Amino acid sequence: MKKRTWLIAAFLVLIPTLFLFWLSWEVQPALPAPWNNALIILGLVVAGVLAALSGIADTLQIAERLGGRQAADRDGEEAVPQVGERGIHVGGAADVVISGDDNVVLVLQQASQKFLDTLSRPEPDLAEASRRYFQFLLTKYRNLDFRGMGVSDRLPLRLELLEMYVPLQARIERPKGETWVRDLRLAGRKPGEEEAEIIGERVSERPVLELLQKHSGLIILGDPGAGKTTFLKYLALLLALGQGEALGLGPRLPVLLPLSDYANQLSNGNVPLDTYIETYYRQAVSDNGEFPVAKLLQTALAQGRALILLDGLDEVRQEHLRRTVVDRVEDFFALQKQRGNKFVLTSRLVGYKEVRPAADDLQECTLMDFGEEEIAQFTRQWTRAVARAAHGQTKQAAFDAAQEEADLLAAIHKNPGVHRLAANPLMLTILAVMKRQDVVLPERRVELYEQYVKTMLKHWNLARGLGKRQAHDLDVVETVRVLAPLALWMHETSPGKGLVKEGAMRRQLTQIYRDRGVADPEPVARQLLEDTHKETAMLLERGMGQYGFIHLTFQEYLAAVGIAQKGQLGIEPVVQSLAARIDDPNWHEVIQLTIGYLGIVQGYETAASQVVQSLLAQKPGEAGQVEVLMGMTACDVGEHGLTPACRQAVVDALLAAIVDDERVTAAQRAAAGDTLARLGDPRPEVMDVDAMRFCYVPPGPF
Structure with missing residues (x-):
């Protein structure tokens, strides 16, 4: 009021x-x-x-x-309650905080009553059952999970998912007559052939929630870290808080399930999906036999008031089980949608084509990487939430949040490589965690990638879905020594896409261990794949029988490390590897990272400089290409990655390329000029106004 x-x-x-x-x-x-x-x-x-x-x-x-009926916020959106440590945070213009555990109970009671009001003649015991069920969802999903991301115990990162959530955008199938709006990128890479076939001509971008509002069922496809599971938790939380109207779905009972667990049950016998749902939640929610969770679920399904959230079809590893799961889901969907129930199913792209469900009103969509607006929104919400967790609702918190937001955005936009990572929600979260942990984010991306890899290998035992977690420490140094030549082989095999067949990858990894002198390399290779998949998610199965790194950037960085490893006895193997790929744009990032790794991470600036000068002397590839690439590398590594003599040699090579109009194309000469401007053009007639040569242009037409 x-x-x-x-x-x-x-x-x-x-x-x-x-x-x-x-x-x-x-x-x-x-x-x-x-x-x-x-x-x-x-x-x-x-x-x-x-x-x-x-x-x-x-x-x-x-x-x-x-009830969340405060005045709408400045953007005109409905206020949504958010659950804090000991209360409910209601957004909107009033920005009201209703503190106290009792008020949390009141919100859950109200949400329960809203849901019961939609049912026809609900039984009396369903009121307490629904309240306890919503309490379970609230407790389980309300905070973001930072385990395995290297978060130190001294930093209280209990951030509300609802406060941090950034709405996702997705592509749906292209309407006839439409064309691609922009190149589609998945985790920093172009889609592979199979992924492109699944995506088809999807170009029309829509909010994912809008698609769910319009269809009985929604299949969400996307790479790891794209936000599939987080979206399901977001829906479950808001429905548990009685915000079905704000979602445009009405009061519903959210039912969130890991399909991998259902597949395990099917492997032991014929288990209908509705029976599994009741069993799963009876075991998860009930602490005694007096809680009628089965009756609650049966009533919601029978009266069309359920939202079934099925997570991780790709986590069903065996293809025959995956087909069986899809068949059961299709049958269940066909029956339940007639009653008014809604469905969401998530999966990675690779491996989905073989088991693609076919049902009326079942819409497919592919999650998009974050754009500039989403990156800015996440950064703003992250910094404000962390500052409030540390200082409360104070002026100091607001000041700290503004400063952190500016610093984080500056780190993201400083170079294209970091920006590519930030387009993936998971990678952006890890970057924000690193920044908040007082890790000074390096300006040079090769150092940042090194920190990313170490963080993920050392700390991340995070299961990407809803299943159980495992803990297994990896030897970071040894793992990088093995993953580097593997990444190099993968980039040679599948440049720009990073997808390789499992069998070929196992053979290559076995050979790497054999070359390292391991007596029995096959089980060691198998264990590494299992560790990097389950414990770090650095290298993972993207679908049926195909593996790839979680983001193309990590494949490029580790491939660069693999090339640098060849230079332990001399630079010639490194020079040969780089010279052979100067003309291939898929290798330009790897070339720059290789020289940066030698000069910055390893501290061998003399060796890095010898590589650069050797390439300039050989002039491989298109005329002017190597000069531009070495100039970009010199800009990237900064003053301490190359010797002063090498940097001067790069400048001289660029100056020569600019004026070589017989050998170098106009486009390459322009690129050389741009690179020289970034590196520092030494010509006074270009940089000093007083030294510039001007010519007189008389008035009149010319």
């Missing part, structure tokens, strides 16, 4: 109260019986009425706050 309304209400209560006080003090003693007693009774009645009115007003205000 508005402030003015409360001032008026207070005035209306205060005036009659003062009047009654005056009557009881001055008039009542002077009146004869029975009028004096009548006046006392009248005062009590009026006071009771005023108290009742005040209580009703308070109740209405609390109901407004708990």
Whole structure:
């Protein structure tokens, strides 16, 4: 309620109260019986009425706050409650915080009542069942999970998922007559042939939530870290808080399940999906037999008030089980959608084609990488949430958040490589965690990639879906020594896409261990694949029988490390590897990272400089190409990655390329000029206005 309304209400209560006080003090003693007693009774009645009115007003205000019916925020969106450490945070213009565990209980009770109001003749015990069920969802999913991302114990990172969530965009199938709006990138790479076939001509970008509102079922496809599981948790949380109307779905019972666990049950016998749902939640929620979770789920499904959230079809490893799971889901969907229930299923792209469901009103979509707007929104929400966790709702928190936001965005936009990583929600989160941990984010991306790889290999035992976690420490140095030549082979085999067949990769990894002198390399190779898949998710199965790194950047960085490893006894193998690939754009990033790794990470600036000067002397590839590439490398590694003599040699090579109009194309000469400007053009006639040569142009047409 508005402030003015409360001032008026207070005035209306205060005036009659003062009047009654005056009557009881001055008039009542002077009146004869029975009028004096009548006046006392009248005062009590009026006071009771005023108290009742005040209580009703308070109740209405609390109901407004708990129900999320505050004024819409500045963008005109409906306010959504968010659960804090000991209360509910309601967004919007009022930005109200309703503290206390009791109010959390009230919100859950209200959400339960909203859901029950949509049911036809609900049984009495469903009220407590739904409240406890919503409490379970709230407890399980309300905070973001930072385990395995290198978060130190000293930093209290208990951030609400609802406060941090950034709406996802997805491509759906292209309407006839439309063309591609922009090149599609998945985890920093172009889609492979199979992925492109699955995606088809999807170009029309829509909010994922909008697609769910319009269709009975939604299949969400995307790479690891794209936000598939987070979206399901977001839906479950808001429905548990009674915000179905805000989602455009109405009050519903969210049912979130890992399909990998269902597949395990199917491997042991014929288990219908509805039976599995009841068993899963009875074991997860119930602490005794008195909680009728099965009856709650049955009632919601029977009356069309359920939202079934099926996570991780790709996590079903065996193809025959995956087909069986899809068959059961299709049958279940066909029956339940007629009752009004809705479905969401998530999967990676690779391996999906073989088991693609076919059903009416089942919409497929592919998640997009974050764009500039989403990156900025995440950064703003992240810095504000972390500052509030540390300092509360204070001016200091606001100041710190603004400073952190500016610093983080600057780190993201400083070079294209970091920006590519930030387009993936998971990679952006890890970057933000590293920044918040007082890790000074290097300006040179080769150092940042090194920190990323070490963080993921050392700390991340995070399961990407809803299943159980395992913990297994990896030897970071030894793992990098093995992954580097493997990444180099993968980049040679599948440049720019990074997908290789499992069998070929196992053979290559076995050969790497054999070359390292391992007596029995096959089980060691198998264990490394299992560790990097389950414990780090650095190298993972993207689909049926195909592996790749979680982001193309890591393949490029580790491939560069693999090339640098060849130079332990001399630079010639490194020079030969780089010279052979100067003309291939898929290798330009690897070439720059190789020289950066030698000069910055390993500290061998003399060796890095010899590689650069050897390439400039050989002039491989298109005329002017190597000069431009070495100039970009010199800009990237900075002053301490190459010797001063090498940097001068690069400048001289660029100056020569600019004026070599017989051998170098105009496009390459322009690129050389741009690179020289970044590196530092030494020519005074170009950089100094006083030294510039001007010619007189007479007035008139010319």
